[in-house]
Every structure is written in structure tokens, then in C-alpha cells.
Amino acid sequence: MLNLDYANLIKIVQPYKVVGREENSAFLSWFLVNLYRLDIIAVQNIVCDGRGDKGIDGIYVNENEECIDVFQSKTVQNSSKTLGDTQLKEFVGSLRQLETADGIDSIISTTGNTQLKNLLIDYRDIFISSKYIIRGMFVTNANKDSNAESFLQSTSATTNLEVWDRDLIAQMYINSEKSIPATSEIAFDVFGFDYIDYNVDNIARVVLAPLSAVDLVNMEGIHNQQLFDLNLRKDLGKTKVNKDITNSISNSSEHSNFILYHNGITIICDKLDTLEKDKIKIQGYSVVNGCQTVSSLYENRARVTQDLRILTRIIQVVQNQVDLISKITYNSNNQNGIKARDFRSNTPTQVRLQQEVAHNYPGYFYEIKRGDNPNQSIVIENTLAGQILLSFDLKRPWAVQNFNKIFDDSHQEIFARPEVTGGRIVVLFDLYKEIEKDLCKIEPPLFRSYQVTKFFLLYLLSEVMADNEVGKDFCRKPEKYYKTANHKANLLECIHVILGDLIIDLNGEFEEEGGENFDFKSTFKAPNLLRNLTNKVINSHKKLIARGRVESFSQLWEKLANQEQQKT
Template sequence: MSINIGIIDQRIRKLAEDLAAEFEARLNIKNDENKQRSLSFVFLVVKTILDLPDEQGLDCLTEGGNDFGVDALHIGDVEDGEFAVTLFQGKYKQNLAGDANFPQTGVEKTIQAIRYLFDPDAVITTNENLTKRLEEIRSLVRDGHIPRVRVVLCNNGLKWTDTAQQLIERAGYPDDQVVWEHVNHDCIVRMLQSTKQVDDTLRLSGKAIIEDLDYCRVLVGKIPVREVEVLFNRHGDLLLERNVRRFLGLQGNRVNQNIEHTLKTEAERGNFYFYNNGITLLCRKFAYNALQGENYQVRVEGLQVINGGQTCKTIQTTLASLAGMDDGMENAFVLVRLYQLPSESADLVRSIIYATNSQNPVDLRDLRSNDPKQKSLETSISDLGFAYHRHRSQASLKPTDISSATAAEAVLSVWRERPHQAKFYGREHFGKLYDLIFTDDLHAAQVIMAVLLFRHAENMRRRPPEGSPDFISYASCFLAMLMGQYLLHDLGIGLDKLNHLNFLEARSKWDQNAERYFKEAVTAIEKAIGKLYGQQNLSLQRLAATFRRGDLLQELKGEVALGA
């Protein structure tokens, strides 16, 4: 047994114990240690690969009968008419030798799953957890959105065999729409070792500019793409710990696909330097031979990639696929900017990360963490007995903890009355929608109450009361919105009057009436659906599309929720 297999097995056993109640409530799995450990392994992979909090990681699990070999599924936001779907299948061996390949039968099942899951007209039978997500995918496909599929096959052993790889290739799925990835114990441990420092040597090509600026040092030069591949082969994602987004893959990412195309086209490789924006690196210290005029070998301590991680990973992936085909690759270079910053310059580091990454809204949750509004909320929410997390955290959140991501979704749903944008425009919460959500007059009491209402609606979605209508699976943001307005109505105030002075009264009112508010909100939505569709028998696909588009908002205007 390797040390990494032991590390993961120890973590899996602890997770299986901690999550036993969740597995029983969500997936009806109990008194089965092997299955609980296998699910814990899938959960750990999902959480680590997608960087999700525990609740969202658990929501992805779909394991059960009629699951087409899909143990977990995550649906990303729609962006430029495309949306990412990540499928997970896990095989956890209780025998910890680590010498078993990912089984060919698992690969075959996943090939079949892709063939049927993304075809809105295919008739298949799946378990309840998978069906809800499946119909959400199919409704997006019917609306003309293109799925980009990332298949993650994970085990505590070796990759699938060459024979299984041939099956994947013969399936004929387009490379720009379906990508396959193997994750095992070694991959997970590398991603979990976030505190390990990366020290290495950068071998530059040609001349470079090196300058001291106010206790900082800057180096600008170029590096062969082969050096980038070697660097990432040695250190992997440890180089990306400060990077606010990990590798998005080639699927559905046109920038990464263009990088790949340039490197694979012999006539274009020499132009790579001109086509790419380059890589930004941070370090604690760098040293070089100043007596040289060019081709420096730069020794670096505490190296991190803060911008250009996508470029680096795409270079690594593409060059690995071109092994033995080096013609012209010696002419392929990429621009590098290396910054040596003092250890006490954390704010400057965050500012550089913000400035170099802010073109992509998905990054902005971390990048906004130093915004004055976020700092003010952290302080004022703390005064009311809750803890507001501006920064992303790996630690499990307690009931009194509020992440900035949850706060954004809750406030947009409950107080800004945009539940459809809260659910399906997550990429924009800290981008285009940021100033709408986090207004200057947003009080701590408003954030906390929105989160409490939203969490209640989410809990009802995950564990719907017996006899609940099907739309519960898609309506949590709408239900939270309605409940928020019922609360204000009973308090006899408008949102602008909800603050620290009446926070305890508001919370007490909510605790007393949560069940009634939820039932009234369900009834209101049932009536609105009736007005919208009459007596039609609605499929899950239709319901998913209804809540995604916000069709019900007009019908709900007769409710107290929208000020009637």
C-alpha cells in the first residue's frame, strides 16, 4: 500500500462515518460500510475537483439503481450558449494494493450514459436523484444550449487499459465536446497538499528585463512551452494554489481550444508567443546570474501561477498528446512575468490577482473578497453572532457560518426578487450582478435573514415533505423569495427598515412561522403554475425550464411577495 493510498483511505473512513446520516437521508444507503466508503470517495473527488462546499458536493451525488454508472453529476452555469456538465464514476477498492485498472465495464457504462443522457428524446429510466438533474440538462439542450461534457473516472488504482481507451475513441464523441479524465489517490493528494512550497528553476530563452520596484522585483522574459510542460509535470496543481480558477479543461473553452490548435499546427507554433497573453507568476524570492546577457536560469522559491493557469495546463495536456512529434516546438515560446513580492504584501497580491484575472466573472468571488462592502459585512454580521466568510474556505461551515457565495444567492433570490438569476447565473453574482446584490445599504440583518430563508428552502428541496409537488426540486430560490416577503409583511415593515434594531424580532418571527411560510409559498407557486399552464401535465423538463426562465414572476405579482 502506497502512502497516498493510505492517506486517502484514512480520510475516506472518517468521511463515511461523518456522512452516514446524509447518505441514508439522501440516497437511502445505510448499514453498508463498503458502499458508504465508495460514496465518500466519490464525494471527496467531486469536492476536490470542483472546489465545492460540502452541501453542494453532496447535492451532486446520484448513485443508486438505474444510474447508468453515473455516481455524481454537476451542471455548470450557461455561458455563451454553452454549459459544462461533469460526470463522475467512482470505483473504490477495499483492497488497498492500488494495482487495479479502472474497470472496462465502467468505461462502457459511461459511454452508454453519454449517448442517452444528453438526448432529450431518448426514453430511459433512472433513479430519482439522477432524473431531476437529467431533466434539467435536457431542458437546457431543448433551449438550444450546448453541453460540454467532462467525464471524471476515479479510483484508488490505475487508469483504464488501452483496450478501454480504444472503446472511448471508437465511441466517436467529438473531442471538443467530451473529454475524459482519470483521477486517483495520487491526484487527490497532490491537490490537497496546498501548503507545500514549490521551488524550481525557470529556464528562460533569449533576453529578459529585470528591475527593482519599491521593495519588489520584476522579471519579464519568455520561456519555451516545453519548459512549461516539464514544470507542470513535476509540480502539477500545486503551482495553482493562488490561482482563483483551476484548469477548466479543453471542453467548451474556446481559448484553451485555440491554444491547443496553435500548438498542434506546425506552421503556427512559432507564432504562439504573439497569440497568447502570457503567464503571470509570483514568488517569495528569485535569483539569477546577472553576468549573463540572456538565456537565464532563474532559481525561484515559493513559485505560484496567478494568471495563465489555463495556458499552462493546456500546454501540458496538449504536449503530452504530441509526444514524439516535436517538429517546430523549439520555436514555441510564451511570455512570462515573474514578481518577487515581500511576505507582508498580501493586499498587493490580491490586487494583482484581481487585475490579471477580472476579465472572467467566475473568478470574482475570491477577487471581491477585499472589497470594502465585503469587509463591512464581515464586521457587522459578526456583531449579530454569525461569521461571514469573504474568502473561500476548505473547512466545513457551521450553522452560524455564512459564505459570501451563499449570501449572494440568497440576497438575489429573497430581497432582489431575481430567483432565476440567483440559481442559474452564479458566474455573474460577483461580476455583472455584484452591485445589484451588495448595495451600499445592504445590512447584516438582511443578509442573515435571506440566508436563513434560503437554507430552509434548500433543505426542503433536498428532503421534500411527503406528497410535495415535483416543482420543489427546482423552486428553492422562488420559495425563499416568497417567504422573505411574507416575513416583511408580518413584521409590518419594508426591506429598508430591516436592520440590527429589529433583527431579533425578525428571527423570532421566522422561527415561529417558517413552516407556515413554506406551505403558503408552495401553494402560491402551484396557483401561478396553474395560471401559466392551465391543466397541462408538466414534465420535469418543462418544470426545470419554467423556473430557469423566470416565467412565473409575472404570475406571482398578485402575491404579497411582489408588493400587492
């Protein structure tokens, strides 16, 4: 259970502390990253806590929920202190000011908080539009008392207010940091060899030594890959690099030269001991660079000898230096053949999604790094998840072909949004797999074999779903429709029916455009041409719904729900 007592809280939020701002601001920033799911860059742009903030500590336009989330955070030092209704009433007063153009203009003209002023100027038109509602988000490390509960109940009909108190935060929190594995002590024999030992600014100790492969293959966690949890990727199998390493291991006459041929490895550890002569001991360790080398040595451990040594950098990091571990991992791999996806593999956003899928959907495995071992689970590769979110949420199926941007320029936009949960990814992945089953219905066959077709159909599906109330609700929170096995079966049946209808409309459009002669590739590279095709298909589908020829998602869902009730 997450401990939000003040003494522990200030340690947790320390990485988010900004000079000149109080713990409240750091606490809110931590919450926005770890519970609300924003990227730290976005958080820094929306937090405005400080003098003259008018009771408004942050503002975020939540397009998925079609609301403007206004945040206020409060920390208490006494763990027995509770949240009453006084602060909530004051916060509601601040929210009321944002409901009218005059109220917003008054804050803009009177506030001395430049960041709040600029946020209100930027969002002024959105605040006063009828499309978005204003939702208050009160964040605190205290628990609500009966007065707060009564106030929330009495104002629920007139005010959109959510309170994230101590218990709710602890309940919803999922750790997004990967820690060094708790491995037992191992000793490396360095008899007859010199090594370098030095401290770095009292935050890390580094030992550089030629370690024997015989000792290295005895490290814990190689066989199940846990030793490489902090690495950007895991064992990639029979790659050219691994084959070259294996060839060097196979030739025993080359073992003494192995240290000349290979770059070496980097190990991060909790404990490092060189007190015993000719021994280097470590405990609580992880290999952050050199996974392929160590894996190859382990696979060929029967052939290694004491002559085969690897230049190894062992780094003992002072506790709570999570950012430093990430930087060491990044820079240790920066000169290798690492892809943008690898560099994102240990970010809080990706780790949190993997943990959520593992915890809530045990039949699935969210793969965030190459070489992850999913056992017998259904694997959802995070590159595919990014393509799915690009198509369904962001409605840009033409962009799925640029893999690098998914984990580079577009990573924050795709993954770091409040609505992107492990549940969302699992449900949308299953919709994608349902699409794969129906590809055989598409005519002409050339189009069904085109890779972007699946993502285009997912995009069409999102447009159709958003055109009715139940579908809109699904798009906001699809995991609600996976609460039971019956819910899941009903959802996939609805999707199957809608896809069948859409494909008939799509085939008709292709036939009008010349069938096999239709320029698919040019259309899918030009957003305006793709939107034009989409509009034709969607308009045709709407007409059929209006005439009662086909059923909308709302109608299908309600029909299946009624059938389920009749059975019970």
C-alpha cells in the first residue's frame, strides 16, 4: 500500500520539486504523472500553483472526456487530519468563476500569476464553449470526512467535482518504476588482475574490472531474463551480434583476446564490496548494458573458461537515485543499435501500462521491450498499441507507417493521456483482432492485403461509434464494456456486425472508384483523400441506420443486453 504520510510523501514527490514552489505543487505534479497519466513536459505546462493562483493549481483540457479539468492540491502534515467541506466549498467558488466570460476575464485582469493568466487566455474560448464542461479535481493526502462526503452528495447535481483523497490515490496507484532486483550476493574472482575503484560526487561508486565469464554466468536471473529488467531490451535470440559472440566463445584459443574484441558490460547494484582481497562482491544487481553478451555466455556456459574475461563496469548507486539509473541506462546504450522504442521501454508511461495489463488482464502481455518473455499470454506489442491508438483515438491511420515517430515525436501525444490505460489498450487490441477476421470480406483483394487497411477500418469504426450515445461512452472508456465475459462477448458481436456493414459500404465505394484501378497507396498517404473516402462511407452508413436497414452500436448493444436479461 502506498504510504502518503507527510514524511514519506516529501520523499516521493522530491523529483517533482521546483525551486520557489511548495510541496503542494510537487504533489500535484507527481499525481498528474502517476495517476492522471500525463507526461512530465505536459505537466510543467499546465501546473500554475503559486502566488495569485486564485485557488487554481492546474488546468488541463481533457478532449476525450470533453471537459476542462481544473486542479487544486492540498497536503497535510498530520496523518490523522481529514478533509472537511470548507476547502471544497472554497474550491467550488473558484470553479464558479470559470463558468462565465466575465469571471474568466476578471481572473485574467487581477491575477498576479503569469502562468495562470496565460492558461486562461489560451483556453478562454474553450471555457465558454458549450462543448466542454468544467470539472474540479481536488487532490490531497488526507482522507475525506463525513462533512466532505455530505457536501459532495449535496452538490453532485450542480457541480462536477472529484476528490482524489489518500485512500483513492493508494487504491489506484500502480508503480511505474523498475527497481534493481533483490538478488543475493555474488563474488567475482579478480586474483592477478588490477581494477579501478572510484567515487563520483558521493552519488555513485564505480569499479572497472576484467571479470571472468565463469563467474558472470552464475549471476541470478539470466535464465528468466529478470537480470535485464532495467535494460532497454532483452535477449534478441540468434542475431548476427549473438552469433559473432558465440563464435568467439567456441574458439578457446581466442578466450584471452575476448576482452579486446567486445565492448564490455555495465552492471548497476545496490551493494558493492571490495574489502576481501582479490574479490569483488555485489548484491542487488541488474545488467543495463551487455544483455546480448551475457545471454550468449550463458547459452554457451559449458565452453567458457577462466581465460575468457569481460571488461565490466560495476556502478553502485546511492538509494533513491532513480533518475540517475535511467540516465546511466540510456547513455550506456546510446552508441549501440538502439531504436526509439528501446529508449522508451523503461519510461513510467510504458512500465505503468505493462503493470496494469499484467494486474487486470492476466491473459494478455504488454510487450514494451524487444526480447520480453510473455510465456503463454496474448502479446500486445507496444508499437502495435501505438498504431491502434493513433487510428482509433487520434484518427490518423495514415501516420501508422512511420514507426519511429510513435516512440519519438509522438510518444507523449499517443500514450501520455489520462484515458490511456492498460484496459483501453486490451479492448482496442481485441477490436483490431476482430478486424483481422473480417479482412477476407474486402473487395478487391489487393486492398485487403494492404497493411494500413486494418488501421483504416479501426478509424472507420471509431467514427461510427462516436455517432451515438453508447458509442461515445465506449470511446471515452472502452474497458467499461469488458467487465464480464458476457460483456466482452456482446461487444465483439456488436463490432463484428458493424464491421460487416462498413465493409459492404467500403466495397461499394471501391467499385465506384474503379475497383482494382483505385489508387490505394496515394489515398492512404494523403489525409484529405482519406477523409473524403471516410465521409462517403460514414454518410452511407448513417443513411442505412436512419432507414432502419442496419442497426447502430447503441441499438445492437441494448438488444444484446436485453437478450442477456431475459436469459437470467
